[in-house]
Amino acid sequence: MEGLEGLLHGFSVAFTLQNLLFALLGAFVGTMIGVLPGIGPALTIALLLPMTYGMPVASAFILFAGIYYGAMYGGSTTSILLKTPGESGSIVAAIDGNAMARVGRGAAALATAAIGSFIAGTIATVLVAMFAPAIVDVAVQLGAADYFALMVVAFLTVGALVGGSPLRGLISLALGLTIGLVGIDFQSGQDRLTFGMPRLLDGIDTVVLIVALFAIGEVLYVVAHQTSSKYAVASIKGQKWMTGADFRRSWKPWLRGTAIGFPLGVIPAGGSEIPTFLSYSLEKKLAKGARKQEFGKGAIEGVAGPEAANNANAAGTMVPLLTLGIPTSATAAIILVAFQQYGLQPGPALLANEADLVWGLIASLLIGNLMLLILNLPFVGVWVKLLKIPKPYLFAGIATFALLGAYAVNGASFDVLLLIAFGVVGYLLRRFGFPIAPVVVGAILGPLAELQLRRALDISAGDPLTLVSSPFSVIVYITLALVLLLPGLIRRLNKRRLSRTTMLDTVQVDGERDLESSATAQNRTKETP
Amino acid sequence: MTTDTPLASEPVASATASGASPVRSPRRWPELLLAAAVIAIGAITIIDGMGQPVSRSASGLGAGQFPIIVGTVTAALGAVLLVQVLRGRLGHPDAAEGDLDVATLHWWQLALSAGAMVGFALTVDVLGYPIAAALTFFAVAVATGARRWLVTSAIAVVLSLGIFYLFTLALRIQLPAGVLTGIL
Incomplete structure (x- = not known):
């Protein structure tokens, strides 16, 4: 089924009263949970996963579509009004968004974020529908060695490009791969790294792992290091939405952000941090005169561009997920887990065998996106009220739901203990600057990569050269080498031209100024919890 | 940042x-x-x-x-x-969470919340979900700075009972009632 035709078919699936209600419920719950500080889209889906255990598969995925985009909308509300981005993709938009909120332009920042997210999400989702069938046509011809090459790309880009330090990212990835090893080997039936515990034979449940790293790690981190047990929420009461001038300043960044975000989501380029930063520095570069000085102090372009890039990127990650079964972000990894729970393995066969499901999901993303624009523009004030939940109850609630989520997986308290253990790991990772996403991607993609590796080598009777025998895999490895080496080369070139301001420097300076301002803010609001 | x-x-x-x-x-x-x-x-x-x-x-x-x-x-x-x-290259703590200062570590709060979670794991099958969850909620809330004991305990009880009934009645996912079996 080709793109448009498939999409139309998808709408016919999604446009039943029941499924529309599920999409609305998903959008509603997704925004509600996503707006809570510190909860990003990945954790939102992981926390809500137990709710769908009893549902039919189509409804569950339409619900997920709404939750996914809803959590993205909710997350930007929080990062603008509260400056707690919760996930790396919102960090940049939080800088100028929060600056706008502090000078009474919070409503305009929320509006440009919501409309930008809507435009980017819609364009990118239509592009997903266009691209997916074409990529599936290529994907069905790929062999095990080609898949292994793509997974190596996903590993290294997610590991080396997420977060500030490539070394720490790769260590996160290695820990994730190790976690993925635990349990019975799929081929030989031998148990690995189970240390004699029968409960570990099935491996470490991915829902438990994700909820532990994101929720429990977060709760412990905040409890241990918070400077205040209250949030300083910026008010948007009585403020004007976007003016004509705001619109004129926003529409180009929306489109440029989409153009940056989508392709970087389709190729496994390591999460939404990079596109949002690229969009921010591009907007800053293009700004003229006094507008340039506004960046870091509340430039609407600095919210519009990165927010659009973030959403387009999130939609773009659906392409490798649905067509190849390769998750390139923590959120995509959880959606993969959701598929696996219904016995479905995303990949080229999925689009052919489960056309209703996949096209229904894509159509629901579009429908959910429209619902979210309506839920978030006129009714954003309602969501802002959720930010008034006192911090202690919020984090106690997150902990309670996380424990429940782990317990509900198997009804066993062993999983809860596992949750707490990995929660401590999540705390340590956060505290010492190791990114979380590579752990999740490694744990989920690792076993799939081992499967493809052993399949490829079994076919070649153990000859390792088979891994680079197809033109496709050779191209993939060369591209990977370029992607990993180019930034270093560019940086070296830039060092020679120190007089010129590089993109790197502009972002860096903003970051530092920002750190200083938040440090002083922390000192001001210091009070023991 | x-x-x-x-x-x-x-x-x-x-x-x-x-x-x-x-x-x-x-x-x-x-x-x-x-x-x-x-x-x-x-x-x-x-x-x-x-x-x-x-x-x-x-x-x-x-x-x-x-x-x-x-x-x-x-x-x-x-x-x-x-x-x-x-060689002195230390990690930068995660900055995505807002008002945090890693130079100070609230030891007893950290121990209380971690302990409460372990307590949940060890007691949920015996005490039942509502009691274990309410106790954990209360402890984590206190560790995060809740000071109004009565309000906090009321929220803890209402929330855990709400979750219990939502899951067992609406979503049909079984949670243990523990010592409250027959009462709930």
């Missing part, structure tokens, strides 16, 4: 580290321990992999080879980290 700048990899990161990091977290030993733990995890994975039986598959690859590769990579990365930390 400097801490999460993805474009700023090693050279830039170390430049800022020399400026900001030593003031905020001057101690190296936690990160040295962490690096040692990473090496140990790698070593355990290698040993576990070497203990796997020889494969009879066409490739000769059995249950052991992939773990040995992963373990070697893990241990090697841990060793690089050890060297980096010794």
Whole structure:
């Protein structure tokens, strides 16, 4: 089924009263949970996963579509009004968004974020529908060695490009791969790294792992290091939405952000941090005169561009997920887990065998996106009220739901203990600057990569050269080498031209100024919890 | 925000580290321990992999080879980290969470919330979900700064009962009632 035709078919699936209600419920719950500080889209889906255990598969995925985009909308509300981005993709938009909120332009920042997210999400989702069938046509011809090459790309880009330090990212990835090893080997039936515990034979449940790293790690981190047990929420009461001038300043960044975000989501380029930063520095570069000085102090372009890039990127990650079964972000990894729970393995066969499901999901993303624009523009004030939940109850609630989520997986308290253990790991990772996403991607993609590796080598009777025998895999490895080496080369070139301001420097300076301002803010609001 | 700048990899990161990091977290030993733990995890994975039986598959690859590769990579990365930390390149704590200062550590709050969670795991089957969840909620809320005891306990009880009924009645997922079996 080709793109448009498939999409139309998808709408016919999604446009039943029941499924529309599920999409609305998903959008509603997704925004509600996503707006809570510190909860990003990945954790939102992981926390809500137990709710769908009893549902039919189509409804569950339409619900997920709404939750996914809803959590993205909710997350930007929080990062603008509260400056707690919760996930790396919102960090940049939080800088100028929060600056706008502090000078009474919070409503305009929320509006440009919501409309930008809507435009980017819609364009990118239509592009997903266009691209997916074409990529599936290529994907069905790929062999095990080609898949292994793509997974190596996903590993290294997610590991080396997420977060500030490539070394720490790769260590996160290695820990994730190790976690993925635990349990019975799929081929030989031998148990690995189970240390004699029968409960570990099935491996470490991915829902438990994700909820532990994101929720429990977060709760412990905040409890241990918070400077205040209250949030300083910026008010948007009585403020004007976007003016004509705001619109004129926003529409180009929306489109440029989409153009940056989508392709970087389709190729496994390591999460939404990079596109949002690229969009921010591009907007800053293009700004003229006094507008340039506004960046870091509340430039609407600095919210519009990165927010659009973030959403387009999130939609773009659906392409490798649905067509190849390769998750390139923590959120995509959880959606993969959701598929696996219904016995479905995303990949080229999925689009052919489960056309209703996949096209229904894509159509629901579009429908959910429209619902979210309506839920978030006129009714954003309602969501802002959720930010008034006192911090202690919020984090106690997150902990309670996380424990429940782990317990509900198997009804066993062993999983809860596992949750707490990995929660401590999540705390340590956060505290010492190791990114979380590579752990999740490694744990989920690792076993799939081992499967493809052993399949490829079994076919070649153990000859390792088979891994680079197809033109496709050779191209993939060369591209990977370029992607990993180019930034270093560019940086070296830039060092020679120190007089010129590089993109790197502009972002860096903003970051530092920002750190200083938040440090002083922390000192001001210091009070023991 | 400097801490999460993805474009700023090693050279830039170390430049800022020399400026900001030593003031905020001057101690190296936690990160040295962490690096040692990473090496140990790698070593355990290698040993576990070497203990796997020889494969009879066409490739000769059995249950052991992939773990040995992963373990070697893990241990090697841990060793690089050890060297980096010794040379003064410390990690930047996650900046995405707002008002946090890693220079101060609230020990008893951390212990209370972690303890409450372990308590939940150990008591949920005996006491039942509502009681165990309410106790955990109360403890974590107090650790995060809740001071109005009565309000906090009321919320804890209402929330845990609400979840219990939502799951058992609406979503049809069984949760243990424990000592309250027959009452709820």
